[in-house]
Amino acid sequence: MKSILKTYRFPLILLLSIVIGSIIGFTEGKDAAVLKPFGDIFLNAMFMIVVPLVFFSISSAIASMGGVKRFGKVMGSMMVVFLFTGVVASVIAMAGVKLYSPSKGVNIDLVKPEDAAEKVSLGDQIVQTLTVSDFSELFSRNNMLALILFSVLMGVAVSMIGEKGKPFANFLKSGSEVMLKMVSLVMYYAPIGLGAYFAALIGEFGPTLLGSYFRAVLYYYPLAIIYFFGFFSLYAFMASGKEGVRHFWKNMLSPSLTALATCSSAASIPVNLEASKKMGVPHDISETAIPLGATLHKDGSVMGGVLKITFLFGIFGHNFSGIGTYLLVLIVSLLVGMVMGAIPQGGMIGEMLILSLFGFPVEALPIAAAISTIIDPPATLLNATGDNVASMLTARLVEGKKRMKETVMKLGEQKGA
Numbered sequence: 426m427k428s429i430l431k432t433y434r435f436p437l438i439l440l441l442s443i444v445i446g447s448i449i450g451f452t453e454g455k456d457a458a459v460l461k462p463f464g465d466i467f468l469n470a471m472f473m474i475v476v477p478l479v480f481f482s483i484s485s486a487i488a489s490m491g492g493v494k495r496f497g498k499v500m501g502s503m504m505v506v507f508l509f510t511g512v513v514a515s516v517i518a519m520a521g522v523k524l525y526s527p528s529k530g531v532n533i534d535l536v537k538p539e540d541a542a543e544k545v546s547l548g549d550q551i552v553q554t555l556t557v558s559d560f561s562e563l564f565s566r567n568n569m570l571a572l573i574l575f576s577v578l579m580g581v582a583v584s585m586i587g588e589k590g591k592p593f594a595n596f597l598k599s600g601s602e603v604m605l606k607m608v609s610l611v612m613y614y615a616p617i618g619l620g621a622y623f624a625a626l627i628g629e630f631g632p633t634l635l636g637s638y639f640r641a642v643l644y645y646y647p648l649a650i651i652y653f654f655g656f657f658s659l660y661a662f663m664a665s666g667k668e669g670v671r672h673f674w675k676n677m678l679s680p681s682l683t684a685l686a687t688c689s690s691a692a693s694i695p696v697n698l699e700a701s702k703k704m705g706v707p708h709d710i711s712e713t714a715i716p717l718g719a720t721l722h723k724d725g726s727v728m729g730g731v732l733k734i735t736f737l738f739g740i741f742g743h744n745f746s747g748i749g750t751y752l753l754v755l756i757v758s759l760l761v762g763m764v765m766g767a768i769p770q771g772g773m774i775g776e777m778l779i780l781s782l783f784g785f786p787v788e789a790l791p792i793a794a795a796i797s798t799i800i801d802p803p804a805t806l807l808n809a810t811g812d813n814v815a816s817m818l819t820a821r822l823v824e825g826k827k828r829m830k831e832t833v834m835k836l837g838e839q840k841g842a
Contacts, residue, residue, distance in 0.1 A: 435612075440798050442620035449620075450627025457628030460621040467618025468787050470611045475777050476564050478608060480576050481600035487580025488594040502822035503714050506815050507722045508759070510660065514724035514807075515758045517652060518731035519751060527644040527732060528637050528739025569781045573760070622791045637740070641796055645732055649725065649803035657814050664817035665705060673814060676700040684809035685802060690719040693809040701816045710820045718812035725807030727762030729800050730775060733793045734758065737785050740792070757782055 450457045557563055557571045564572075583590040583597065661673035683696045694715055701711040734754050738745045745754075761775035776793040779785070797804075 438616050439619060439794075442616035443623050443795055443798070446620035446623035447627045449624040450629075453624070454628050457624040459625075461625035462621075464618050464620075464622025464625060464791065467611070467614055467622070468790055470614070470618075471790070472777060472787060474604060474607055474611065475569075476572060477600070478604040479569065479572055480579075481597055481604050483573060483576035484580040484583070485594070485597040485601040487577060488583035488590065488597055500713070503710075503717065503815070503819045505822065506714075506818040507718070510722070510724055510811065510815060510818075511727050511759050511762055512755065513656065514652065514727040514762070515731055515755045517656070518648065518728040518758070519735070519754060521644060521648045522731065522735045522745065525640075525644050526735075526739055527641040528736045529640065569778045570760075619791050619794065622788075623795075626788075626791070637736070638795065638799060641732060641736060642799060645728070645800045646803055648728065649800075649807055652724070652728070653803075653807060653810070657811070660814040660818055661704075664814070664821040669705070669817060672704050673817065676703045677810060677813070680810045680813060681806060684806045690723065690805065690809040690812070693812075694719050697809065697812050701813050704813060704817055706816045706820045707824065710823060711816050714816040714819045715812050718815050719809070722812055722815050723762040723804075723808040724811045725762075725800075725804035726775070727758045728807070729797065729804050730758035730761035730779070732800070733761075733776060733796050734779055734783065736796060737779070737783070737789055737793065740789075741785065753782070 446460075449460070555570055555574055557568050562568055562571075563575055580597075583594050657673070658670050661670045665672075677700065679696050680693060680700050683693045684690070697715045697719075698711055701715060702708065706714075731754060734757065735745050737743075744750075757779060760778060776790055776797070779793065780787065780789055
């Protein structure tokens with residue numbers, strides 16, 4: 426019990442601060458607006474850090490991935506699996522929103538996202554989203570996707586030049602560590618900032634917003650359970666048939682409990698490695714897919730990204746429809762789950778990415794951050810345990826269906842002997 430409380434201590438403190446702030450907002454009403462500047466300090470501090478943090482973290486992570494070519498087919502197959510399951514998770518989450526809107530009937534009169542003054546073609550939208558016309562424009566949170574692309578290219582370039590790039594790689598790594606330390610320092614102020622902001626928010630809009638959070642819980646938790654049991658079983662079947670499903674669930678208890686107890690994909694790596702080998706995954710594949718999956722494969726976060734985006738769409742009265750909207754939500758949710766998952770405090774960075782790309786005001790950040798805290802347990806469960814089934818699918822692509830089935834059958838015979 427003590428270890429669980431220690432693991433969830435900070436999320437619980439954040440949740441408690443939101444509850445206290447909400448109570449103050451209820452009791453003081455509009456007078457609670459006097460606390461809003463304390464919340465604004467936190468928001469501005471986070472947005473001040475986000476650009477250099479994204480640049481250093483992503484560039485450093487990719488620059489340090491020396492020897493990627495050595496993995497060959499394993500790496501390629503693994504990334505296909507990560508992308509495939511992420512797209513499925515995003516589509517399932519968007520379908521869930523169509524069936525049950527988590528923000529139905531809620532409308533908050535904050536600053537609305539600005540509508541474009543003129544129609545822009547799809548080609549121009551892609552160009553404006555992925556690139557900027559001047560280097561200095563990269564250093565703005567309004568151009569986050571362009572910054573991410575630049576950071577990826579920077580990391581790849583440093584990695585490709587080998588020894589000559591090591592001094593610069595060390596600089597990127599050092600910069601990443603510095604920025605992460607800055608984030609940790611700012612997060613000490615997070616309980617005060619979020620509590621103050623929610624006091625002002627609830628004082629202004631009353632119980633309407635809290636009722637919408639309850640709808641978010643009713644949306645995410647059942648959907649996570651369906652994905653956990655239904656789609657993980659489907660993936661295991663795709664990997665190695667009925668025997669694969671049986672061996673998958675037979676070895677899932679420890680990874681599941683570890684994920685829930687530690688609230689960390691990284692902390693679940695050792696038990697996931699042990700479980701994946703018992704599921705019939707070859708040694709070299711499991712030891713590649715599981716560690717990388719802990720940072721790059723987060724279906725729970727992808728689904729959470731969809732929830733946050735559509736939640737804000739509902740709050741600000743935007744229509745969640747149209748192929749263009751669906752595709753953008755799909756891409757951003759994948760970024761939130763796969764790219765931002767590799768960054769400590771990446772959830773907060775992902776939320777800022779959502780705000781920047783969709784034009785939501787900075788005041789919406791605490792609203793999205795509260796969702797992260799609320800859905801954290803089931804999201805972590807999907808993030809961490811999903812690496813096991815992803816390693817099975819990767820092995821299926823690398824080894825072939827027949828070889829995987831034979832491996833699993835041998836496991837069954839060994840257990841029965």
